[in-house]
Amino acid sequence: MAEEVVDVVIVGSGPAGLTAAIYASRANLNPVLYEGFQSGGMPGGQLMTTGKVENFPGFPEGIDGQMLMTNMREQAVRLGTRMVMEDVEEVKVGAWPFRIITTSEECCEARSVIIATGATANRLPLDSEQRLWGKGVSACAVCDGALPVFRNRPLAVIGGGDSAVEEAVHLTQFGSKIYMIHRRDELRASKIMQKRAIEHPKIEILWNKIVDEFLGDERLEMLRLRDVQTGEGSEIEVAGAFEAIGHTPNTSILKGGLETTEMGYILTQPFSTATSVPGVFAAGDVQDSKYRQAITAAGSGCMAAMEAEKWLAELP
Numbered sequence: 001m002a003e004e005v006v007d008v009v010i011v012g013s014g015p016a017g018l019t020a021a022i023y024a025s026r027a028n029l030n031p032v033l034y035e036g037f038q039s040g041g042m043p044g045g046q047l048m049t050t051g052k053v054e055n056f057p058g059f060p061e062g063i064d065g066q067m068l069m070t071n072m073r074e075q076a077v078r079l080g081t082r083m084v085m086e087d088v089e090e091v092k093v094g095a096w097p098f099r100i101i102t103t104s105e106e107c108c109e110a111r112s113v114i115i116a117t118g119a120t121a122n123r124l125p126l127d128s129e130q131r132l133w134g135k136g137v138s139a140c141a142v143c144d145g146a147l148p149v150f151r152n153r154p155l156a157v158i159g160g161g162d163s164a165v166e167e168a169v170h171l172t173q174f175g176s177k178i179y180m181i182h183r184r185d186e187l188r189a190s191k192i193m194q195k196r197a198i199e200h201p202k203i204e205i206l207w208n209k210i211v212d213e214f215l216g217d218e219r220l221e222m223l224r225l226r227d228v229q230t231g232e233g234s235e236i237e238v239a240g241a242f243e244a245i246g247h248t249p250n251t252s253i254l255k256g257g258l259e260t261t262e263m264g265y266i267l268t269q270p271f272s273t274a275t276s277v278p279g280v281f282a283a284g285d286v287q288d289s290k291y292r293q294a295i296t297a298a299g300s301g302c303m304a305a306m307e308a309e310k311w312l313a314e315l316p
Contacts, residue, residue: 005109006032008308009100010081011088011253012116014045015294016284018072019301020114020308025079027309032082032108034100035073043085044069045118046139046285047294054146056294068294091115093257093277111315112279112308115258115266116301117250119285119292123243124158128214136220141167141242142293145174149219152176153239156223158211160184164244165193171242172202179236180205183228206236214241249286258282265289273304281308 008024010017013035024031035043047053047065054062077083086106092099097109121139123129129137138144141157145167155175157168160182168178180187180197185207187194197203206225212233213224220241225234249265251258259267259276266275266282273281283304284297 005097005111006030007110007312008032008112008114008305009034009098009108009110010114010116011091011100012036012045012114012118012250012284012286013043013073013083014047014069014116014118014284014297015072016118016286016297016301016304017045017114017116018069018076019298020116020283020305021076021081021301022072022079023302023305024114024308025076025081027305028080029305029309029312030080030082031305032084032110033076034084034086034088034102037085037087037103044073046121052147053143053294055143088253090255091253091257093254093280096279098280112281112312114273114301114304114308115251115254115275115280115282115286116284116297116304117253117286118297119247119249119265119289121243122246122248124211124245126211126213129211132214132216132220135218136216136238136240137214137243138240139243140292141170141244144240145171145242150174150240154179154237156181156236156238156241157244158241159244159246160187160189161244161246162189162193163246165189165197167242167244168197168203169200172200175202175240178203179238181209181211181223181225182207183210184208209234211241247285247289247292249289251286261289263289273300273307279308279311 007029008031010033021033052062086102090101154177156179158181209225212226215222266287281304283300
């Protein structure tokens with residue numbers, strides 16, 4: 001793309017970015033959306049690796065994750081969004097207009113920018129994990145835990161923080177038994193969350209254990225564990241395993257240009273998507289360390305587009 005100045009550039013093509021594009025297009029802002037190519041996960045975000053989505057409103061029978069994102073993308077394009085399938089190398093927010101530089105070293109300038117690059121779920125570096133990803137292995141119990149394949153079956157949560165406990169407690173509504181697999185002899189979760197996990201009759205905590213291998217042919221059937229103190233191996237039968245070992249927000253393209261939280265998420269103003277730099281907005285999981293749901297990401301994408309429209313209208 002030749003260098004030009006546009007009203008709105010959106011970086012990211014998950015639910016937040018595409019919803020922002022839909023709203024910005026309807027506001028006649030002619031947005032340009034960089035949907036990515038390889039960096040920070042595939043175009044379309046984490047839902048592209050999700051099977052059936054049953055908690056997005058409007059689809060009583062559920063909808064395939066890839067189909068949901070394809071529909072969002074087609075809607076944005078129909079309304080006038082210009083898609084660029086390139087990775088963004090850097091967003092320069094130190095001067096206005098802002099500059100967006102891609103990996104091919106092409107550049108455009110923008111009067112406003114919406115960062116919707118999401119966050120990448122931390123995953124175990126195992127070949128068997130990759131093979132069974134989406135086939136019983138997941139990083140979101142809230143998204144997938146209610147699926148029929150997991151109901152009344154033993155399930156596992158890997159991790160020991162607040163998120164891991166929250167996911168384990170959530171899964172007790174569906175699974176027959178929930179194993180929490182933690183590599184230490186004490187949970188990292190807050191005291192109240194530890195108490196909730198330890199005292200729950202359906203939750204069993206397996207201390208000092210790590211997952212060595214995910215076992216199963218077509219779907220996950222068992223986990224092979226190893227005791228980090230004794231080296232002793234063991235196996236447990238589970239129908240699902242949910243990794244709750246944190247997320248990494250995709251903010252490397254900002255080169256430190258925006259204020260972030262201690263966890264690296266972009267810091268936004270209360271009840272707003274406005275960042276520390278006027279004219280730059282952040283939507284979706286890149287600024288949300290709490291909910292991380294498709295519907296909340298889409299909602300914040302709507303907010304970002306409306307706030308960008310208002311900000312542009314008030315420029316001198």
